[in-house]
Amino acid sequence: MTTGKPKINKLYAISSQNSKYVFSLPLKNIIKIGKRKYEIKLKHDEKFGTYILWKNRKYPVEVVRSRQNKYEILFNDISYTFTIETPFGYKRLKVLSKQKGKKEKEYIKAPMPGKIVDVLVREGSQVLTGEPVAVLEAMKMQNEIQSPVSGTVIKVSARPNTNVVKDDILVEIKVEA
C-alpha cells in the first residue's frame, strides 16, 4: 500500500437492496454471527469449480459481473450485487444519496433476449405505469413489456420483427413530474 495516505481499516459491502455489511481489514476467513465465529473457506477444484465451504457444506459460487467496485455474485444459485466502498467512499455515497433527485428519464430495456413482435407506442404517446409498450417473444412465449413509469414516449428504438439482446433499450420515456 502506498504510504502517506490514511490506511484503510475497513470496507463496506452495500447490497442492491441497501443492506450494509462491514468487514475490517485485513479480511479474515471468519464470519461473526452474534458472538460465535465461523470459519469460511473459498476453494476450487476440478469437480465442483469454485465453492465456499461453510459449516461443513459446499456452496457453489460464481462471479457474474464485476465492474469497478460493483460485483454480482452468484452464491448458492442466487445472485447478489454489492458495491464495495472504502470509509471515505461510503461517506460520500451517503451525502450523494441525500441530494439525489427523482429520475427524469426511464429507459425500458429488453428483460431477456428475444424477438420484438410488436411495438405498441409511438414517439409522443402518453403511457401510464403498467401499460404495455412492446411485445417480446422469447422461448416461444409472448411477453408484454410494461412501462414502469407514467410519462411521454420520447424515443422508440424497438422495431417489430427484430431480434434484441438482454438490456437493449426499447423505449425511452420522459417521466411525468
Next chain:
Amino acid sequence: MKKIKRILIANRGEIAVRIMKTARKMGIKTIAIKTAVEPSAMYLSYADIVYDDTEDESEIPVFLNIDRIIEIAKKTDADAIHPGYGFLAENAYFADKCLDNGIIFIGPSPDSIYKIGNKTIARKIALANKIPMAMGSQDNIANEEEAVKIAEKIGYPVIIKAASGGGGRGMRIVRNPEDMEKLFIIASREAEKAFNDPSVFIEKYIENPKHIEFQIPGDKKGNIIHLGERECSIQRKHQKLLEEAPSCALDEKLREEMGMIAVKLASAAGYYSAGTVEFLLDSDKNFYFMEMNTRIQVEHPVTEEITGIDLIEQQIRIAAGEELRIKQSDVKINGWAIECRINAEDIQAGFAPDPGKIEKLSLPDEDYIRVDTGVTEGSVIVPSYDSMIAKLIVKGHDRRDALKKCKLALDKVWIKGVKTTLPFFRMLIRHPKFIDGSFTTSFIDELNQYYYNSEYEEMIAAWLATKLFIEENLSEDSIKLDFSESREINPWLLNKRLSQF
C-alpha cells in the same frame, strides 16, 4: 399386429433419452437426429443410429419439418416414429403423413388428435357426453366485438384460449371489459404464431383452482383405463414447474369419479395411446374439464413412479397393436412422487430464460431419486429450445416423506454456468401453503419472494465480494474463481488500482 423394430425419435433433449431408454429395454433400435444447433447433445449418445442432419439448410427446425422427418424415417428404415412432446407431437397432419407412408406413429390416431387437439371440437364432445365444464363460447370467436358480447353474457373474469393451443400460449385472462380488445388480439396473434391457427374461444375463468390431470392409457380395441391424477398447480404463466402424484386434494371417491369421467371423454373421442385429461378443481371440489393432451407429457414420471407402469412402453406396445394388459382394478397407487423441473432460468429476473453452457453438473444418485435429463457437464442450453436442464423426481412413502426427501435432493444438485430454478424449489418446499397442500394455480403470482436463501447467505456473498475487491485492488495475490460467460471484464486482467488508495 406389426412388430416395431426401429424407432425414429423426432425429438431431442431429455424426452429423446427417456424414449431411447425404454426402447433399449424392449430390444428396439433407435435413431436420433443430429442437428447443427446441438451437434454434440447427450441424446445422440443413447441412440443406436445417429442421422446427421447438420447440413440441413431448411429454415424450419428439423423437428418441426414434417416432410424432412418422413424422409429421414424412410432413409433410415424406421418402422415407427415417436414424436415425444412439443414439436410435432400433437400435429394430426403429421400423424396422418406417417400412416400414409407406412410408418407407425407412436401416439393416438390422426382423427383423435384433431378432434381432441382442437379445443372447440373437444368441448363439443365433452358437452355431448355430459362432462362437467366451465361455461363458455360454443364456437370460436370471430372478433373483438363478439368476444366482448360473449364475455358479458358469461360474466367476467373470462379466459381466452387458443383452439389449437397448449402450454399457456395464446391464453389470456380478462378481468375487465376494457382489456378485452387488447388481450383478444394478443392471444389470437400468439395462437397463430405458435399453432398456425389464430382461432380462440372464451370460457368462464375459474378463480384459484387446482390443476388436476388424469393419465390415460388406451388401446386400439377401445380398452381405456386411468392411472390416477397428477397435481400440477404450481405454474407460472401456465407453465408447470412442479408436479406431484397423487394429489392431496382428492380422496378415493373423487379420484374414482374424476378418473371415470376422464375415461369417458377419451372413449368418446375414440382415443388410444397415452393421453392426459386436464381438469380444474375449485375450492368446493367442483371439477371442470379443461382440455386433453394427446401426447406423453413432461410430468409423466410422477405417475410412473407411483404406479410402476412405464408409459413409453405402453405407448410403443399400443402403437404396435397390442392390447392393454392392465385392468383398472390392477392399478394401485403406491407412495408419493414429486417432480421439480430444473430449468435454466433466472428467477430473480421473472423466470427469464438463462441459456448458456453448463460448466459443472452433478446430479444426485440415490434410490429415492430419479433424474431425467438430456444434458451433461459441458452441454449448452440453447436459446432456440426449451430451458430444461433436468427433471428431479423423488419418491417417498407419503407426501411428508416425499417433501423431506425432495428437500435433501435439491441440496445435492450442483449446477454452474447458468442460473437455475433450484432456489425457487428450495423456497417452495418450505412454504406453509405448499406443505399444507392448500396452494392453487395462483400460488406463484401471490408470492413476495421467489427464492429461498438461508440466513447469512447474503452476508457470505458480501464477504466474497469484499474479498474480490481486496484481491483486485489492494493486493498482488489472486484467487481462482469461476466467472460466468456474461462477465464484462476479467478482474484479473485489470490494472491493480492501488493508486486509488
